[in-house]
Amino acid sequence: MRRFTFCAGHRLVGHEGKCRNLHGHNYTLEVYLTGQEQDEIGRILDFKQLKLAVNGWIDANWDHTFILWERDDNGLAAIRSSEPHRIYELNNNPTAENMAVHFLEDICPQILEGTGATAYKIRLWESEETCAEVALESH
Helix, strand or coil: CEEEEEEEEECCCCCCCHHHCCEEEEEEEEEEEEECCCCCCCCCCCHHHHHHHHHHHHHHHCCCEEEEECCCHHHHHHHHCCCCCCEEEECCCCCHHHHHHHHHHHHHHHHCCCCCEEEEEEEEECCCCCEEEEECCCC
């Protein structure tokens, strides 16, 4: 497992409380790996390789970005009205749960391709008190 941190904004369409407003979090992402084989040193994947792959993706896509639902026309328009801006459009409401599922199922297979490692669990912390955890069915 390796831990990563990033800052991002979002809002939850349809939320009953404050989270329906644009706001931000200091996220912590935990990526748990497994693999079929260890290399001659005894590693599934060197931590530095994991760091480069995950940080590269986070820096390019989520860090200091508004993560918004692709159907949130009002929120997207509001952020696009500001220059400069960064938006990552998610195919679901950007709850911690949906973001964790997206990272595990869509992003990890891409960034870990060819390494022999597989992400089997993601834990995404929105704050020190709240997180979402998702895992592949086989684990």
